[in-house]
Amino acid sequence: MRNRGYYAEFGGAFVPEILAATFDELEAAFDAAKNDPNFWAEYVEIMSTYSCRATPLTFAENLTRHFGGAKIYIKREDLNHTGAHKANNVMGQGLLVKRMGKTRVIAETGAGQHGVATATMAARYGLECTIYMGEVDVERQRPNVFWMERLGATVVPVKDGSRTLKDAINEAFRDWVSNMDNTHYVLGTACGPHPFPEMVTYFQSIIGQEARKQILEREGKLPKRVYACVGGGSNAMGLFSGFMNDPVELVGVEAGGHGIDSGMHAARLASKDASIGVAQGYKTYFLQNNDGQMQETHSIAAGLDYVGVSPILSHLHTSDRARFEAATDREVIDALALTMRKEGLIPALESSHAFAQAFKEAPTLAPDDLIIVNQSGRGDKDIFTVADAFEDPAWRQFIRHKAEQYHA
Numbered sequence: 082m083r084n085r086g087y088y089a090e091f092g093g094a095f096v097p098e099i100l101a102a103t104f105d106e107l108e109a110a111f112d113a114a115k116n117d118p119n120f121w122a123e124y125v126e127i128m129s130t131y132s133c134r135a136t137p138l139t140f141a142e143n144l145t146r147h148f149g150g151a152k153i154y155i156k157r158e159d160l161n162h163t164g165a166h167k168a169n170n171v172m173g174q175g176l177l178v179k180r181m182g183k184t185r186v187i188a189e190t191g192a193g194q195h196g197v198a199t200a201t202m203a204a205r206y207g208l209e210c211t212i213y214m215g216e217v218d219v220e221r222q223r224p225n226v227f228w229m230e231r232l233g234a235t236v237v238p239v240k241d242g243s244r245t246l247k248d249a250i251n252e253a254f255r256d257w258v259s260n261m262d263n264t265h266y267v268l269g270t271a272c273g274p275h276p277f278p279e280m281v282t283y284f285q286s287i288i289g290q291e292a293r294k295q296i297l298e299r300e301g302k303l304p305k306r307v308y309a310c311v312g313g314g315s316n317a318m319g320l321f322s323g324f325m326n327d328p329v330e331l332v333g334v335e336a337g338g339h340g341i342d343s344g345m346h347a348a349r350l351a352s353k354d355a356s357i358g359v360a361q362g363y364k365t366y367f368l369q370n371n372d373g374q375m376q377e378t379h380s381i382a383a384g385l386d387y388v389g390v391s392p393i394l395s396h397l398h399t400s401d402r403a404r405f406e407a408a409t410d411r412e413v414i415d416a417l418a419l420t421m422r423k424e425g426l427i428p429a430l431e432s433s434h435a436f437a438q439a440f441k442e443a444p445t446l447a448p449d450d451l452i453i454v455n456q457s458g459r460g461d462k463d464i465f466t467v468a469d470a471f472e473d474p475a476w477r478q479f480i481r482h483k484a485e486q487y488h489a
């Protein structure tokens with residue numbers, strides 16, 4: 082075990098000996114890139130010509146009036162190519178892959194968003210691409226599997242364990258062990274063994290850097306609080322890192338699912354249900370039972386139901402630098418409905434967690450207080466889930482018709 086990449090007691094790199102040289106190579110490439118000012122410039126250039134950086138900071142005038150408290154600003158990561166902040170991470174890692182001279186990328190995916198983003202990057206950079214996805218997720222997320230395959234990726238359904246995200250991660254590591262020479266593992270969030278939490282945070286920090294500059298330009302002062310949803314923690318770390326050294330309260334919002342008391346949630350830091358452990362190559366809070374067996378998680382947002390969480394966020398939690406809350410499925414649907422009607426924005430279900438918490442707190446703040454909510458992604462992808470939650474009868478009729486067409 083290696084000694085780098087600790088955030089107090091969290092983090093580390095618990096990787097098989099056989100991968101040690103690969104991790105050294107990655108760390109060296111990342112360190113060299115970080116210290117090369119041309120690298121960040123190249124990254125920003127790609128992100129502003131292929132994606133949509135700088136993303137706007139939108140003043141939510143109608144929501145602000147509705148709640149009558151703090152001025153609400155929204156950071157528009159939904160406007161990235163492929164519809165979410167995930168583009169920041171994959172395009173950045175893609176540049177590193179080119180520097181390392183590798184020709185193949187692999188990735189894990191749960192809901193499929195990271196898989197689509199990685200397949201997109203691979204197509205653009207001319208890399209071979211294999212995506213590992215639990216068999217259960219392959220069935221549940223067919224539209225994303227369809228796009229990954231059209232983008233040229235091979236999607237491998239993983240049949241081990243619960244056949245979901247954590248099994249896909251294990252399988253991706255297995256692939257990496259056998260193909261280290263030509264392959265890079267594009268991990269999707271600020272989790273996993275060092276240097277991934279730091280590296281993913283580095284690429285996502287563009288969110289916070291822009292947001293800080295934008296709010297200062299517009300308002301001449303810093304926000305009181307910033308809000309981001311927390312799955313693995315990459316969009317939260319991206320926004321938070323812009324304000325880490327400022328007197329700004331950082332609020333992470335986890336999946337409250339059916340409620341913290343129901344046991345059906347994915348709140349690792351906002352509940353007392355998680356405990357510290359080592360799994361999947363790093364040390365953090367995991368939702369696990371006493372034997373270290375991972376628990377089932379639940380969220381209406383497929384991107385928030387991971388059992389672990391960024392070791393950097395675990396550290397910000399235990400050191401009281403950040404506050405963690407949970408929003409329930411019901412609160413999330415209400416926040417989404419309100420945001421659509423008031424602002425004409427369709428946040429992803431994941432992002433709607435951050436909105437829900439901000440809406441609880443905005444009325445308790447003063448009109449000259451500012452808050453920023455990170456809209457990590459757009460909600461078009463959630464049409465099946467959202468239409469169900471709204472119990473839209475015409476939508477159900479439409480699905481029934483579609484199914485009948487294929488029966489005929």
Ligand SMILES: *Cc1c(COP(=O)(O)O)cnc(C)c1O
Nearest residue numbers: 312313314315316384431457458
């Ligand atoms: C994947 C995803 C998330 C959760 O991932 P983090 O690493 O916690 O940011 C949040 N929002 C959207 C839109 C996503 O696609």
